[in-house]
Structures are given as structure tokens and as C-alpha cells.
Amino acid sequence: METRATRIGLWIWTTLVVLFLHIPIVIIVLYAFNASNVQGWPITDWTTKWFGPAIHNGEMQDALILSLKAGALATAIAIVLGTLAAFALYRASFFGRTMVSFLFVLPIALPGIITGMALNSYFTYWGQTFGLWTIVVGHATFCIVIVFNNVVARLRRMPASLTEASMDLGADGFQTFFHVTLPAISTALISGALLAFALSFDEVIVTTFTAGVQNTLPIWIFGNIRLGQQLPEVNVVVFLILLATIIPVVLAQRLTRESGILRTE
Amino acid sequence: MAGGGPSLRRARRRLSLPFWRHGWLRAVAELVPPVAWMTLIYVAAVAALFVYAFWGVDSFTGKVVHAWSLDNFRQIFESGAFRGVIWRTVYIAAAVTATCAVLAFPFAYFMARLASPRVRAMLFVLVLLPLWSSYLVRVYAWKVILAQDGILNWSLEQIGLPGANLGYSNWAMWLVFTYIWLPFMILPVFAALERIPHSYIEASRDLGASGFTTMRRVILPLALPGIVAGSIFTFSLTLGDYITPTLVGGAGSTFIGNIVYSTGLGVSGNLPFAAAFAAIPVVIMGIYLTLAKRTGAFDAL
């Protein structure tokens, strides 16, 4: 189909892009073992001494737990709201549909600093104390669109005959939803949830404006980059997180693969 | 939830029937929570912020004065330096988008149409994994690579080439932004390419088109919504960023986000001015999104 030359060219291109994407990751891992706490090149002394302090760093642990909590809550809210909206809009082609899609895209389309500053003044205006829930509200707002898009795409591919058949067999709306529709979109939900969680976990701009006394992990990282004295610890933490996330990402990939992506029909 | 007793079943049926009969009723009920969330929280907050753009600041006390005027906008557009900032942000965002598209397309094509399922799965993981390592730390890694005595110059030195003076410059920012947003371009393009039925390509070939023509007239137009969807991410994320210019930008690398950040904070900061400046990327994205809608990109997000 494609010529041999094209195939080889594409293989090379793909490999180069993969290398491009991962060179900084390799650098991060290398510097986790750097003895000096100033990041210069070449690295002269190698050590694992940063691993202990990094893992036992109380501030880091608090920040990590807060990031996980906020991410989970924001993703949960995004799943509920995004799925509701997806169900409402995937079939109907009424005027409001594009308007609503536009509405959901806004938090990602507009610069994060605007979202952050706007939410900050808004919360201050309502006298809201800044804390876990202000962070969650901020994150959920831009995570909705991720889940929404994934579920809509999946729903469009699902034949309507499935729900009709379920109804014909005597199931009411709720049963149809739980036994037929939900399993069909489950993989879309999972991939949407994973991407939303990743976005929330790494978000720093909006969180700077909506967090209270506590720090999320990216804010802790930013603080250390500012201080400049504990950079190797930051590299260690990022390295360990990368290792920890390989498994969920691979799992999610396997799940979404099985959803049967139409290819040749 | 097998059945739950006859009375419960009846109640559920009675509840779900009107929603089935009047599909629009169900759609509205489903829409209310998410739309309410977005309008009451997000839209209200952002609108409230932009009202500030038309107000001023008392230069003596530093407090906001509710006097309606276009002075902030005038101040921005009359200043050569600020116009330069806007122009720089836009053209670097455009350059980053173009580069991401060029890099992503062959990669996504390979992933969608040439790779075996196992290779595809592996590539997926490889593309998503960097997103899980902190954005900040990845940008910082580039700082080390591009510095004067950094890895890039060291490598060039090893093979006898002169060092590149890339650190702390617009070139560095272009490179780093392209790197950071590349996964966001790859995924939608991949999704779009994957949806193209193989029969289209075969038909095109049967009609006598060469590979190149098939690419130009069949594949590319069908992949366009995916490219545009990816470009929404790369363009808007670059347009509003202030962290990368701070970390790897040089003396002439100020972005819109930097100005908004430095003037928007603090009691004597100038929130009206910051809001006016912040309105500019919003308007730009508004135009961009309207154009993107026409290409059907929203369906490909």
C-alpha cells in the first residue's frame, strides 16, 4: 500500500519523535542521582542520597496526598457532569449543542491565568475560604470537557439498536442505563477519567490562585524550583511518580484497546 | 439490580417513561447540572473579571475606581512595547502549532495505520507517559539542556561543532512549547486518522490516484478536524502561558501571560489593566474557535 521507502521513513520519524519526547525524562532521571544540588553539566558525582530525604519529606507527602485527593474528587465531579452532558447532546442536533460544546471548551481554551484570577476574585467575593474544595472546583471545571468529549465520541459509535433492543426486552430506562449503556461507555469513561486526572494532578497555574494554605504537588515542586536548593529531591519525586504511573497508564491502554475501535469498515 | 420487587419496578417505570416519550425532557434534565455549574461558577467568574477591564485604578491609593472607560485598552495599544508583546505571543503560538502539526502528523499516521496493535499500544503509553511527569520539571530539564555549558552545547562540542546560543531566547521557548504540547496534538490527529475507513483509501486508489494525491485529497481533508482540534490546545495553551517564558525565556521573551501575572497581583497591582490585557487572548481564541467550529473540529476533540 504505502511504498517501502515511505514505511521506513515513517518508522524513523516515529522513533525520532519518541526520542524527542523522552530525552528530558531521561535527564530528569539522571539528575535524580546527581550529587550536587545545582544542576550543571556534566554530572561529576553520582549518588542515591537524595532518595531518603525526598521520600520522607513531610511537606512533599502532604502535597502529594492533597494532589491525589483533589484529583480524585475533581475527576469524579467531571465524570458525573461530563457524562450527563454527553448523554444530552450526542444525538440531538439542536441549536444549543454547539453553544454548549463551546461552553465546556472555554476553561481549556482560555489561558489558565484568567481562569485562576477569575475564580480567585469570585471566591473572595463570596467569602469562601480557600482550601481543598476551591481547588477541586477549579480543576473539575476544566476536566468536564475531557470526559465529555470522550463519552460523546463513544456514544456516537454505539448503535441505537442496543438501547432499543433492551427496551423491547422489557427493561425500563434505569435498567437499560446500568446494564447496557454504562458498560458500553465504560472504557471511554476510564480513558477520559485518566486524562482528566493527569491534567488535574499536574495543574499549577489555576491551582496557585485557588489553593489555600496547603500546597498541591506541582506547587511544592514550583516552590523548590524557586528555592533551587533541593532540586535533586524534586527529580527523585518526579522519577518515582513516573514509575508509579506506568502501571495505570498501561492498564488503561489495554482497556481502551478492547473497546473495538472500528478500522476497516 | 435484578428487579427489586414489583412496586419498585413500577415506580421506576413510571419515572422513566415520560423521559423516554419526551426525549427533550431527558436532555434538559441531563443538561441542567453541568450547564449550571459552568455558567454559575466559571462564566460568572470570568465575566466579573472582564468587567474590571473597563474600570480604572486610583493612582494614589491603588484602589479600583468604578469609572467606565477604554483607557486600559488605549494604554495597551498605544504602547509599542505592549503591542510587541502581543505580536510575539501570537506568532510564537502559531509557530508552535505549525511545528506540532508537522511533527505529529506522520507519527499519528504511523500509529493509526501502519503500526501493529502491540506497537500502537506501546506508542500510546510512550506518548502519554511524559504527561505524568511534572510540566515544571520537564521545562526545567530543557533549561539544563540548552544552557551555555549545558548538554546540547557539550554534545555539539564533542562532534566538533560550535555551540548554539539557544538558552534564554525565543528559540528556546519555541522548542520547549513544541515539546510540551506535542502529545496534545498527537492524540486528536491519531483519533481522526484512525476513523478514516480503509475503503476510502482503496477506492481512491482504484480510481487511479497516486499515494501522494490520495494523501492530499482524501486523507488530509479527513484528518483536518483532528489537526484543528489539536491546534486549539497548542495555540491556546501557548497563548496563555507565563511559566515557560519565565523559566527559559530571555530578555525579550515576555508573553501576555507574564504581563497579566505581574500587573494583576497585589494591592497596588493594576487589576483593571491586567484584565484588559487578559481580554486580548480571550478575543483571539474566540475568533480562532469560531473558525475552528466551521471545520467540524469540535467533533474531533
Add this chain to the structure above:
Amino acid sequence: MRRIKLRYVALALVAVTLAAPAAGISKTGANEGKLTMIAWEGYLDPSWVKPFEQQSGCKIQAKYAGSSDEMVTLMRSGGGGQYDMVSASGDASLRLVYGGDVAAVDVKKVPGWKQFFKTFQSPPNNTVKGKHYGISLQWGPNTLLYNTKKVTPAPTSVSVLYSPKFKGKITVPNNPIQIADAALYLSKTKPSLGIKDPYELNKTQFAATIALLKQQRPLVKKYWGLASDEISLFKNGDVTVGASWPYTTGALQAAKVPVKELIPKEGATGWLDTWMLSAKAKHPNCAYAWYGYISSPKVQAMQATTYGETPVNKLACSYMNKLSKGSCALYHANAPESYYASIKFWKTPVADCGNGKKDCMDYSKWVTAWNEVVS
């Protein structure tokens, strides 16, 4: 019965009197058990925070900010009252005072205050009309830093920062208050402008200073925002001369980079940090406990040598030398009063020039002009 009681009471009083100066804590009521603070990175190091928490029972919750502007925003977030204290620098402190965000502090309740150098007891950047809005913490000069191998002979004047000889190898802080440094330089090179106070500039003086900064712009490699930026810039050879802090010099020398700093002959600006108390603080007793602790000579010395700055307490000098030999002299912690008086400490520019006229450029004009210069 009464006699026994009296004995116990007397013993208790003696115990408290002996304990209080040692800990530097002055009780004004029961400690609330918690203290929320906004601080510069490195200002709440566990080595002095942990002993405080044990002594006072006040657990500290810290939020780190990277700029004075962020600190001001944080103080006002959630309607104020979320944070009890903030370690504000001189370019932010007056803004907090005029904004009503901070409360007046009773210096009589802080034993260490009497031991401060005169300059730091009631400096203009935290004392307004005789009222103290905070207790001075530590200070540092804005120095001239250069790479000893690449910049020879050693410079003595800040003119190197404006010299085309070092084009593309210069760095200065990205902070509107830098205008004052340029103004200070101009006050010596162009005395006809009549600049007396680099923070009080009228229109002409301001315009001349901005013109100088615009001339400098093509020579600058990067305007550093974070101290770690400057550290990387010097370490990786991107710059060879710049405006800096002793903290940066210390970090670079520890990393074996050949740099030296000096205070140029034109004089220097400096930053003075103040611990300020929120007007809506929820834990004032813990706050006063902190004031007493952080102003005591031993803790002042600890912070100074760990972070790389100079204490405001006269008696900290000997403790500094115990922690790090020669550090007292290195950081000018035992200089005569006149030395401190000569440093032009940061303060927020306001329109009221203090000489009857009200035509000085205020801080919002500084910010706009600075942004135009660096854009």
C-alpha cells in the same frame, strides 16, 4: 496553708522568669496551637521551626510565595484572615499597611526588639506615624556579582551592568523596584537631575531612569525572577556579571563556581523583610510567641547563616561566628549604625514625596514602566 501556697507561687514565678528570656517567649495569653504563615522559601526551615513548635505548642502551617506581589494577593485571599503572618519585603510592606491588611504590633511585647540596630527598629517600610506594623526580620544588600575568571580586572562600579563590553552576559532582577537601582546609579553619574531618594522620583527623574534602563535592555541576557535562575545562569556560563543577593553568592561558591560579590562604590539598595501580623489573624498569641522567638539573637544567627542574609539583632554576631566562622563580618552583621543607614532599603514608592509635593511616581507607574522596559 497560706505560707505554703506563697512558697509555691514564688517558685513558679522564679521558674517562669528564668525560662522566659531563655526561650524568648512572651506570653500574652494561651497559645492557640496553630500559626499559618506566608513566607519566602527557606524562611521556615525545620531547624528553627521544630524547636519553636515544641516550646510554644504552636504548629506552623507554611505557604511559600515567590514574589512580594503574590504575598499581597495571598494575604487578601478569602477575605483576609486565612494567614496570620507574612514575611513581607520592603517593596510590599507599605502596600499591606495602606491596604489595611496588617495590624499594628506592640513592640513592648517582643523582648528582642530592644536589641535591634536603630535602623531596623522603626524603619520607614514598616513603621508609619510611629506605629509599628510588624517586626523587622533580616535584611540583605543588593550586591554586584561577577565571575572572577571572566571579568578582569575586578569591577568596582555598577557601571559594568550598563556596559556594552558585557553585552549578552548581564543579568538583573525582574522586579519593578530595580528602577531604584538605576536611579541610584544616575544620582551619582548625573547629579544635575537632583535625585536624592531613589524611591521618590518626579517625572523628569523617572523618565531619565527609564531611558537608562531601555539602553541597558539589549545588553541583558535574562531578567532573573527566581534566585535559582541566577544561580543557574552563573553556573552554566550564560552570564558573567549581574545584580544579586548574598544568598546567591553563597550557593554558587558552595557549588565551586568562581564568583565574588561586592557593594559597588555608588552604594547599594537593600531589602529588609518584616514579619507582619494580619489584621484578621486568628492566632495572635502564637504570633507573638513567634515574634519573640525569631527576634532572639540565637535564632537570628541561625536563620542568617542558613539562608544567607544579615540579622537585625545586634547580639546575633557572636552566635553567627559560632555557627559559621567569619560569617558575622562576611554578612556585615556587626557594622556601625552609619553603615546600615547608608543602604537605601526598599520601600514602596508613593506619590507623596514627603517634601510637600505630591508629584512623585507611585508604584503602579513603576510597574507599568518596568513592564514596558523588559517586554
